[in-house]
Amino acid sequence: MSAILTGVDDRLITYFNLSKPIFEEKHPDYKVIISQGVRTKEQQLALYKKGRKKGDDGKYYITDKKKVVTYTMKSKHLDGKAIDIAFIKDKKCDWSTDLFKDFWMILNKVDVLKSITWGGNWRRFKDYPHFQVD
Ligand SMILES: [Zn+2]
Known part of the structure:
Protein backbone atom coordinates (compact mmCIF):
# COMPACT_ATOMS: atom_id res chain seq x y z
CA MET A 1 0.00 0.00 0.00
CA SER A 2 1.37 3.40 -0.90
CA ALA A 3 2.16 5.87 1.87
CA ILE A 4 -0.52 8.31 0.74
CA LEU A 5 -3.18 5.77 1.77
CA THR A 6 -1.86 5.31 5.31
CA GLY A 7 -4.65 6.04 7.76
CA VAL A 8 -7.29 6.50 5.06
CA ASP A 9 -10.71 4.94 5.73
CA ASP A 10 -11.09 1.54 4.00
CA ARG A 11 -14.36 2.56 2.37
CA LEU A 12 -12.61 5.31 0.43
CA ILE A 13 -9.82 2.99 -0.67
CA THR A 14 -12.37 0.39 -1.80
CA TYR A 15 -14.33 3.07 -3.59
CA PHE A 16 -11.25 4.38 -5.36
CA ASN A 17 -10.00 0.92 -6.31
CA LEU A 18 -13.39 0.02 -7.80
CA SER A 19 -13.82 3.21 -9.80
CA LYS A 20 -10.24 3.68 -11.04
CA PRO A 21 -10.03 0.78 -13.54
CA ILE A 22 -13.48 1.55 -14.96
CA PHE A 23 -12.58 5.19 -15.43
CA GLU A 24 -9.18 4.40 -16.96
CA GLU A 25 -10.73 1.95 -19.39
CA LYS A 26 -13.15 4.64 -20.51
CA HIS A 27 -10.40 7.29 -20.65
CA PRO A 28 -7.25 5.42 -21.75
CA ASP A 29 -5.15 8.62 -21.92
CA TYR A 30 -5.61 9.26 -18.20
CA LYS A 31 -4.30 7.82 -14.97
CA VAL A 32 -6.31 8.48 -11.80
CA ILE A 33 -4.33 8.96 -8.61
CA ILE A 34 -5.05 9.88 -5.01
CA SER A 35 -3.32 13.22 -4.60
CA GLN A 36 -4.15 13.66 -0.92
CA GLY A 37 -5.11 11.32 1.89
CA VAL A 38 -4.51 12.15 5.53
CA ARG A 39 -3.58 15.77 6.16
CA SER A 75 -11.41 18.87 7.39
CA LYS A 76 -12.26 15.20 7.02
CA HIS A 77 -8.70 14.80 5.76
CA LEU A 78 -7.43 15.25 9.33
CA ASP A 79 -8.87 11.92 10.47
CA GLY A 80 -8.52 9.93 7.25
CA LYS A 81 -12.14 10.32 6.18
CA ALA A 82 -11.38 12.05 2.88
CA ILE A 83 -9.33 11.68 -0.28
CA ASP A 84 -8.60 14.02 -3.16
CA ILE A 85 -8.08 12.58 -6.60
CA ALA A 86 -6.29 13.87 -9.69
CA PHE A 87 -6.24 12.94 -13.36
CA ILE A 88 -2.85 12.71 -15.02
CA LYS A 89 -2.42 13.01 -18.76
CA ASP A 90 0.99 13.51 -20.38
CA LYS A 91 2.50 14.01 -16.89
CA LYS A 92 0.15 16.94 -16.19
CA CYS A 93 -2.92 17.23 -13.97
CA ASP A 94 -6.19 17.87 -15.75
CA TRP A 95 -8.68 19.68 -13.51
CA SER A 96 -11.61 19.52 -15.93
CA THR A 97 -14.86 19.39 -14.01
CA ASP A 98 -16.24 16.86 -16.50
CA LEU A 99 -13.60 14.28 -15.55
CA PHE A 100 -14.55 14.49 -11.87
CA LYS A 101 -18.24 14.25 -12.72
CA ASP A 102 -17.51 11.20 -14.82
CA PHE A 103 -15.54 9.58 -12.01
CA TRP A 104 -18.40 10.25 -9.62
CA MET A 105 -20.93 8.72 -12.03
CA ILE A 106 -18.96 5.45 -12.05
CA LEU A 107 -19.77 5.05 -8.37
CA ASN A 108 -23.43 5.55 -9.15
CA LYS A 109 -23.21 2.71 -11.66
CA VAL A 110 -21.29 0.42 -9.34
CA ASP A 111 -23.83 1.33 -6.70
CA VAL A 112 -22.08 -0.28 -3.75
CA LEU A 113 -20.82 2.52 -1.57
CA LYS A 114 -23.65 4.86 -0.72
CA SER A 115 -21.59 6.21 2.18
CA ILE A 116 -19.36 8.29 -0.12
CA THR A 117 -19.97 12.03 -0.40
CA TRP A 118 -18.53 13.94 -3.36
CA GLY A 119 -17.39 17.56 -2.88
CA GLY A 120 -18.69 18.36 -6.37
CA ASN A 121 -22.22 18.05 -5.01
CA TRP A 122 -21.75 20.66 -2.29
CA ARG A 123 -23.80 23.79 -2.78
CA ARG A 124 -21.70 26.38 -0.99
CA PHE A 125 -18.22 25.42 -2.15
CA LYS A 126 -17.59 22.96 -4.97
CA ASP A 127 -14.59 20.75 -4.22
CA TYR A 128 -14.46 18.50 -7.28
CA PRO A 129 -11.38 16.38 -6.41
CA HIS A 130 -12.74 15.60 -2.92
CA PHE A 131 -14.51 12.44 -1.71
CA GLN A 132 -15.34 11.72 1.93
CA VAL A 133 -17.17 9.45 4.36
CA ASP A 134 -18.86 10.22 7.70
ZN1 LIG B 1 -10.20 17.08 -0.08
Missing part, protein backbone atom coordinates in the same frame (compact mmCIF):
# COMPACT_ATOMS: atom_id res chain seq x y z
CA THR A 40 -1.83 17.13 9.27
CA LYS A 41 -3.21 20.12 11.21
CA GLU A 42 -0.28 22.16 9.93
CA GLN A 43 -1.08 21.27 6.32
CA GLN A 44 -4.73 22.15 6.89
CA LEU A 45 -3.77 25.51 8.41
CA ALA A 46 -1.49 26.25 5.44
CA LEU A 47 -4.45 25.63 3.10
CA TYR A 48 -6.82 27.60 5.32
CA LYS A 49 -4.51 30.63 5.16
CA LYS A 50 -4.86 30.83 1.37
CA GLY A 51 -6.96 33.87 0.49
CA ARG A 52 -7.09 34.95 4.16
CA LYS A 53 -5.18 37.31 6.44
CA LYS A 54 -4.83 37.14 10.20
CA GLY A 55 -6.70 39.90 12.01
CA ASP A 56 -5.62 41.63 15.24
CA ASP A 57 -7.87 39.20 17.11
CA GLY A 58 -5.85 36.23 15.83
CA LYS A 59 -8.63 34.96 13.57
CA TYR A 60 -8.28 34.59 9.82
CA TYR A 61 -10.46 36.69 7.54
CA ILE A 62 -11.06 36.24 3.83
CA THR A 63 -9.25 38.88 1.82
CA ASP A 64 -9.28 37.18 -1.59
CA LYS A 65 -12.18 34.82 -2.16
CA LYS A 66 -10.73 33.48 -5.41
CA LYS A 67 -7.72 32.10 -3.55
CA VAL A 68 -9.74 30.36 -0.84
CA VAL A 69 -9.38 26.57 -1.08
CA THR A 70 -11.07 25.48 2.14
CA TYR A 71 -13.70 26.76 4.57
CA THR A 72 -12.81 24.58 7.49
CA MET A 73 -10.04 23.78 9.94
CA LYS A 74 -11.92 20.55 10.75
Whole structure:
Protein backbone atom coordinates (compact mmCIF):
# COMPACT_ATOMS: atom_id res chain seq x y z
CA MET A 1 0.00 0.00 0.00
CA SER A 2 1.37 3.40 -0.90
CA ALA A 3 2.16 5.87 1.87
CA ILE A 4 -0.52 8.31 0.74
CA LEU A 5 -3.18 5.77 1.77
CA THR A 6 -1.86 5.31 5.31
CA GLY A 7 -4.65 6.04 7.76
CA VAL A 8 -7.29 6.50 5.06
CA ASP A 9 -10.71 4.94 5.73
CA ASP A 10 -11.09 1.54 4.00
CA ARG A 11 -14.36 2.56 2.37
CA LEU A 12 -12.61 5.31 0.43
CA ILE A 13 -9.82 2.99 -0.67
CA THR A 14 -12.37 0.39 -1.80
CA TYR A 15 -14.33 3.07 -3.59
CA PHE A 16 -11.25 4.38 -5.36
CA ASN A 17 -10.00 0.92 -6.31
CA LEU A 18 -13.39 0.02 -7.80
CA SER A 19 -13.82 3.21 -9.80
CA LYS A 20 -10.24 3.68 -11.04
CA PRO A 21 -10.03 0.78 -13.54
CA ILE A 22 -13.48 1.55 -14.96
CA PHE A 23 -12.58 5.19 -15.43
CA GLU A 24 -9.18 4.40 -16.96
CA GLU A 25 -10.73 1.95 -19.39
CA LYS A 26 -13.15 4.64 -20.51
CA HIS A 27 -10.40 7.29 -20.65
CA PRO A 28 -7.25 5.42 -21.75
CA ASP A 29 -5.15 8.62 -21.92
CA TYR A 30 -5.61 9.26 -18.20
CA LYS A 31 -4.30 7.82 -14.97
CA VAL A 32 -6.31 8.48 -11.80
CA ILE A 33 -4.33 8.96 -8.61
CA ILE A 34 -5.05 9.88 -5.01
CA SER A 35 -3.32 13.22 -4.60
CA GLN A 36 -4.15 13.66 -0.92
CA GLY A 37 -5.11 11.32 1.89
CA VAL A 38 -4.51 12.15 5.53
CA ARG A 39 -3.58 15.77 6.16
CA THR A 40 -1.83 17.13 9.27
CA LYS A 41 -3.21 20.12 11.21
CA GLU A 42 -0.28 22.16 9.93
CA GLN A 43 -1.08 21.27 6.32
CA GLN A 44 -4.73 22.15 6.89
CA LEU A 45 -3.77 25.51 8.41
CA ALA A 46 -1.49 26.25 5.44
CA LEU A 47 -4.45 25.63 3.10
CA TYR A 48 -6.82 27.60 5.32
CA LYS A 49 -4.51 30.63 5.16
CA LYS A 50 -4.86 30.83 1.37
CA GLY A 51 -6.96 33.87 0.49
CA ARG A 52 -7.09 34.95 4.16
CA LYS A 53 -5.18 37.31 6.44
CA LYS A 54 -4.83 37.14 10.20
CA GLY A 55 -6.70 39.90 12.01
CA ASP A 56 -5.62 41.63 15.24
CA ASP A 57 -7.87 39.20 17.11
CA GLY A 58 -5.85 36.23 15.83
CA LYS A 59 -8.63 34.96 13.57
CA TYR A 60 -8.28 34.59 9.82
CA TYR A 61 -10.46 36.69 7.54
CA ILE A 62 -11.06 36.24 3.83
CA THR A 63 -9.25 38.88 1.82
CA ASP A 64 -9.28 37.18 -1.59
CA LYS A 65 -12.18 34.82 -2.16
CA LYS A 66 -10.73 33.48 -5.41
CA LYS A 67 -7.72 32.10 -3.55
CA VAL A 68 -9.74 30.36 -0.84
CA VAL A 69 -9.38 26.57 -1.08
CA THR A 70 -11.07 25.48 2.14
CA TYR A 71 -13.70 26.76 4.57
CA THR A 72 -12.81 24.58 7.49
CA MET A 73 -10.04 23.78 9.94
CA LYS A 74 -11.92 20.55 10.75
CA SER A 75 -11.41 18.87 7.39
CA LYS A 76 -12.26 15.20 7.02
CA HIS A 77 -8.70 14.80 5.76
CA LEU A 78 -7.43 15.25 9.33
CA ASP A 79 -8.87 11.92 10.47
CA GLY A 80 -8.52 9.93 7.25
CA LYS A 81 -12.14 10.32 6.18
CA ALA A 82 -11.38 12.05 2.88
CA ILE A 83 -9.33 11.68 -0.28
CA ASP A 84 -8.60 14.02 -3.16
CA ILE A 85 -8.08 12.58 -6.60
CA ALA A 86 -6.29 13.87 -9.69
CA PHE A 87 -6.24 12.94 -13.36
CA ILE A 88 -2.85 12.71 -15.02
CA LYS A 89 -2.42 13.01 -18.76
CA ASP A 90 0.99 13.51 -20.38
CA LYS A 91 2.50 14.01 -16.89
CA LYS A 92 0.15 16.94 -16.19
CA CYS A 93 -2.92 17.23 -13.97
CA ASP A 94 -6.19 17.87 -15.75
CA TRP A 95 -8.68 19.68 -13.51
CA SER A 96 -11.61 19.52 -15.93
CA THR A 97 -14.86 19.39 -14.01
CA ASP A 98 -16.24 16.86 -16.50
CA LEU A 99 -13.60 14.28 -15.55
CA PHE A 100 -14.55 14.49 -11.87
CA LYS A 101 -18.24 14.25 -12.72
CA ASP A 102 -17.51 11.20 -14.82
CA PHE A 103 -15.54 9.58 -12.01
CA TRP A 104 -18.40 10.25 -9.62
CA MET A 105 -20.93 8.72 -12.03
CA ILE A 106 -18.96 5.45 -12.05
CA LEU A 107 -19.77 5.05 -8.37
CA ASN A 108 -23.43 5.55 -9.15
CA LYS A 109 -23.21 2.71 -11.66
CA VAL A 110 -21.29 0.42 -9.34
CA ASP A 111 -23.83 1.33 -6.70
CA VAL A 112 -22.08 -0.28 -3.75
CA LEU A 113 -20.82 2.52 -1.57
CA LYS A 114 -23.65 4.86 -0.72
CA SER A 115 -21.59 6.21 2.18
CA ILE A 116 -19.36 8.29 -0.12
CA THR A 117 -19.97 12.03 -0.40
CA TRP A 118 -18.53 13.94 -3.36
CA GLY A 119 -17.39 17.56 -2.88
CA GLY A 120 -18.69 18.36 -6.37
CA ASN A 121 -22.22 18.05 -5.01
CA TRP A 122 -21.75 20.66 -2.29
CA ARG A 123 -23.80 23.79 -2.78
CA ARG A 124 -21.70 26.38 -0.99
CA PHE A 125 -18.22 25.42 -2.15
CA LYS A 126 -17.59 22.96 -4.97
CA ASP A 127 -14.59 20.75 -4.22
CA TYR A 128 -14.46 18.50 -7.28
CA PRO A 129 -11.38 16.38 -6.41
CA HIS A 130 -12.74 15.60 -2.92
CA PHE A 131 -14.51 12.44 -1.71
CA GLN A 132 -15.34 11.72 1.93
CA VAL A 133 -17.17 9.45 4.36
CA ASP A 134 -18.86 10.22 7.70
ZN1 LIG B 1 -10.20 17.08 -0.08
